[in-house]
Amino acid sequence: MADLEIRNVSVKYKKLTAVSDISFVANSGEIIGFIGADGAGKSSLMHAIAGIIRLSGEIQYRGYTYKSPQESEKIKSQISFMPQGIGLVLYGTLSVSEHLDFFADIRDIKKDTKFLEYKKRLLHMSGLTDFTNRLAQNLSGGMMQKLSLICALLHRPKLLILDEPTTGVDPLSRLELWDILDDIRQKEGTIILVSTAYMQEAAKMDRILLFDEGEIIAQGTNKELLESVRNFTYAKMDKPPDDTISFDKKTYSLKSLSIQHKEPNLEALFFVNALKKNKTLPAIKIQERQSQEKIPQIVMRAEGITKRFGSFVANDHINITLKSGEILGLLGANGAGKTTFIKMLLGLYSIDEGKLMLLDKAIKNSNDRINLKSKIGYVSQHFALYNDLSVRENLMYFANMHKIPIDAALNRIKKYSYELGFDEYMDKFPKELPLGVNQRFSIAAALLHEPVVLFLDEPTSGVDTLARAQFWQILHKLKTKWGISILITTHYMSEAEYCDRVVLLKLGKKIVDDSVENLYKLHPNAKSFEDIFLTYFKGER
Amino acid sequence: MKLNVIKAYMKKEFKELYRTKLIIMVYLMPSMILILFGFGIRMDVSHARVQIIDNDKSKISQMLSSKFEHTKYFNATISNISENSALKKIKQAKTDAVIIIPSSFEKNLLKGAKSEIGVFVDAAFPTRGTTIETYIQGTILSLVQEISKEKGLSQKGTILINNRNLFNQAMRDEDAIVPGLIGLVLLVAPAILTALLIVKEKEKGTIFNFYASSISKGEFLLAKLLPVFILHSLNIFILFLWAVYLFDVPFRGSFFLYWIASELYILISLSFGLLVSVIAKKQIVAVVLTIMVTIIPGFLYSGIIMPISSMDGASQIEAHMFSVMYYNHIIYDTFLIGQGFSSTKILFYLAILLFYFFTLFTAGKFLLKKEMR
Numbered sequence: 001m002a003d004l005e006i007r008n009v010s011v012k013y014k015k016l017t018a019v020s021d022i023s024f025v026a027n028s029g030e031i032i033g034f035i036g037a038d039g040a041g042k043s044s045l046m047h048a049i050a051g052i053i054r055l056s057g058e059i060q061y062r063g064y065t066y067k068s069p070q071e072s073e074k075i076k077s078q079i080s081f082m083p084q085g086i087g088l089v090l091y092g093t094l095s096v097s098e099h100l101d102f103f104a105d106i107r108d109i110k111k112d113t114k115f116l117e118y119k120k121r122l123l124h125m126s127g128l129t130d131f132t133n134r135l136a137q138n139l140s141g142g143m144m145q146k147l148s149l150i151c152a153l154l155h156r157p158k159l160l161i162l163d164e165p166t167t168g169v170d171p172l173s174r175l176e177l178w179d180i181l182d183d184i185r186q187k188e189g190t191i192i193l194v195s196t197a198y199m200q201e202a203a204k205m206d207r208i209l210l211f212d213e214g215e216i217i218a219q220g221t222n223k224e225l226l227e228s229v230r231n232f233t234y235a236k237m238d239k240p241p242d243d244t245i246s247f248d249k250k251t252y253s254l255k256s257l258s259i260q261h262k263e264p265n266l267e268a269l270f271f272v273n274a275l276k277k278n279k280t281l282p283a284i285k286i287q288e289r290q291s292q293e294k295i296p297q298i299v300m301r302a303e304g305i306t307k308r309f310g311s312f313v314a315n316d317h318i319n320i321t322l323k324s325g326e327i328l329g330l331l332g333a334n335g336a337g338k339t340t341f342i343k344m345l346l347g348l349y350s351i352d353e354g355k356l357m358l359l360d361k362a363i364k365n366s367n368d369r370i371n372l373k374s375k376i377g378y379v380s381q382h383f384a385l386y387n388d389l390s391v392r393e394n395l396m397y398f399a400n401m402h403k404i405p406i407d408a409a410l411n412r413i414k415k416y417s418y419e420l421g422f423d424e425y426m427d428k429f430p431k432e433l434p435l436g437v438n439q440r441f442s443i444a445a446a447l448l449h450e451p452v453v454l455f456l457d458e459p460t461s462g463v464d465t466l467a468r469a470q471f472w473q474i475l476h477k478l479k480t481k482w483g484i485s486i487l488i489t490t491h492y493m494s495e496a497e498y499c500d501r502v503v504l505l506k507l508g509k510k511i512v513d514d515s516v517e518n519l520y521k522l523h524p525n526a527k528s529f530e531d532i533f534l535t536y537f538k539g540e541r
Numbered sequence: 542m543k544l545n546v547i548k549a550y551m552k553k554e555f556k557e558l559y560r561t562k563l564i565i566m567v568y569l570m571p572s573m574i575l576i577l578f579g580f581g582i583r584m585d586v587s588h589a590r591v592q593i594i595d596n597d598k599s600k601i602s603q604m605l606s607s608k609f610e611h612t613k614y615f616n617a618t619i620s621n622i623s624e625n626s627a628l629k630k631i632k633q634a635k636t637d638a639v640i641i642i643p644s645s646f647e648k649n650l651l652k653g654a655k656s657e658i659g660v661f662v663d664a665a666f667p668t669r670g671t672t673i674e675t676y677i678q679g680t681i682l683s684l685v686q687e688i689s690k691e692k693g694l695s696q697k698g699t700i701l702i703n704n705r706n707l708f709n710q711a712m713r714d715e716d717a718i719v720p721g722l723i724g725l726v727l728l729v730a731p732a733i734l735t736a737l738l739i740v741k742e743k744e745k746g747t748i749f750n751f752y753a754s755s756i757s758k759g760e761f762l763l764a765k766l767l768p769v770f771i772l773h774s775l776n777i778f779i780l781f782l783w784a785v786y787l788f789d790v791p792f793r794g795s796f797f798l799y800w801i802a803s804e805l806y807i808l809i810s811l812s813f814g815l816l817v818s819v820i821a822k823k824q825i826v827a828v829v830l831t832i833m834v835t836i837i838p839g840f841l842y843s844g845i846i847m848p849i850s851s852m853d854g855a856s857q858i859e860a861h862m863f864s865v866m867y868y869n870h871i872i873y874d875t876f877l878i879g880q881g882f883s884s885t886k887i888l889f890y891l892a893i894l895l896f897y898f899f900t901l902f903t904a905g906k907f908l909l910k911k912e913m914r
Contacts, residue, residue, distance in 0.1 A: 050752075052749070052912050054912060070911075073755060073911075076754060080753070088747070089746060091747060093557050093560035098556065101549070106546050107755075108545055108755075
């Protein structure tokens, strides 16, 4: 009998079924990875196993069976659960050592020498030994996650459940988190269930469960899973047939194609699954823009831009230029200063220091921006949509804001809804729609006034692989058809591949600014962008 | 019951209250409410502005005018303006009342004939208007009594009222209002604070620490309740000092009764706050809900505005539903009457307060779920 057995578990929220009829087993010392789109049921299953949500079916842990949160109380002393969200379980006004004391006390741990030694080891592993007096609110995102993790490990749990512990954390901290997990698993024999949005991480797990629409659609080791899609992965075709999906220099097809195969990665699972379900990415067609704009060579030039919040420097003398018809990726972990920078470009934050030129115009005060508003499109981190308005009403509202004549507005809305593939959702409310659809229609809202430059703040966060692939197609089409310049921020280092040029921010400072090809030339050994950036983060320490 | 766990949570709560500076609210708000309302609410009238038009200019009419001049209740001005311009003054809110003494006032009075004095009162605020009216009548009557005594006119028919006010001899507003305010303050302030405590963790996400560990519901609630209880206990003494030394309210009863009843009352308020915190999902909802459910009964049914015994029907029943009525009965007793534990009603009311605490705390424990909803 396995140490952990999940039998036919389903989780329902009122009418919505989050997870249906899932079964799997896990043994001591195993790391099980959960991957899948947002809303695929990973978190709900984790909540069920952690005993904090009602479920049907049963879970057996080392011979003890539980079917409800009440029944799971008995084994909660052996479980640890870390929910999704950076620093979610931390108290901002408590210091690192106070957190460790608090979590030790609520777990009723005897503070003997054995515990103190263990605590010291955890602190050392997490690299927080020198920060024991720092308040949690002053820690960086990566430190917060490491602190949350060691707090969860204090009582030596035998079952560790981690919901996206690494999302938004810088690449080096992510590596360190994984080192801790690997160490704990070997020394303590812990079962670790961990979900992740990064496919590179999934490759490190002993077994991977792939979730889709509340079900596990594939499971196995990294190798097994890659093997299962190898036959469907081809080099990119120029004119792929209809029932295929092409993305990132690869074409996926269930039928055999006459071109050579290519080495798949885990993302291929999602594309192949979509093909099996007869879903292909709707073709994105972008027409020429209606109005003709003369676009200057340099769309945006920021020189020594600085933003301070009290004593905290969010942006430290940053120089960035954006050329016409270029996709510039602004990369960095949470809290690196990406959003602050974009907000300064838009005039949402005042600029404390430095010069800013937008479309050949020096920006000194808000009056300088008024005429530029019609040339800039912006999509914010959380899609500034009105939840009480339908998609159509939202778009009409944005059209009115930009004073677009009503017939032109209606025409454009109709056109974009077909081109970007959300026409079937026009009368739905944003809340009822998947994140990917909301993302596409947010783009449409930002394009209504046919801007010449587009600022996108983390548009791909939490959006599943397929929607992300589609999203990048839209951006590339826009670039070629409209000659538009795009500045996009993201914490997915792998998305750097799809940009023309990338700027990497770390703690408010620019540490890389180069074209994608150049970076690959500079780092011939790197397999992916993740590796390239890692060298910069390591070099900085 | 794991004491270690409760202690750890309490320690954390204390640190958070201190570092988020909520502690200022704990000690500022109650004293502020007491002082603002204690000085602000006035039921009786003094220094009402009275405009006297003396058309008689006799000895008696001057006696009457001087009676109005020599009392703390009125600020009288005597002038020879026309009736119309005097009424205009009321309209402009430059005077509260106008008294017009007719020309043959003395003559008629001594003859024993009917004599009419014109009195106009600004009754925009009915209670204030009625009070001024009564004072004016009283002043005039006392003059009439004096004159009849002096002139030996029909002395037999006059009734003399010999009244004595019990418990608040001086009829001071402070004595009547400040103890009631303590009942209001100790209901509102602790409840608002605890109402935030759980819902704050829900909003932030730290509630997962409770969900995912083996702390029991009772332990969790106690750990939330006790720190605020300890902090607010000090307010019982602070408010007492304000009442006795700043507002000069007499204290005639047992201090022990005051203390024990107040502690019990705070526990009720805290448990109510926790109950709100268990139900609410957002901090703002918790605060608004708590304020609505505490301030309104705290005012209406505290006996500040109107004694419960003179309420009728629905309001009488509603008053009995809220804990503030029982507590205020005990508080007024300790300050003004002093029956103490010898009164069975007070013992009964203490038992009712205990019952309230027990019920609210149990309800909170019952509704608190250790799972996501």
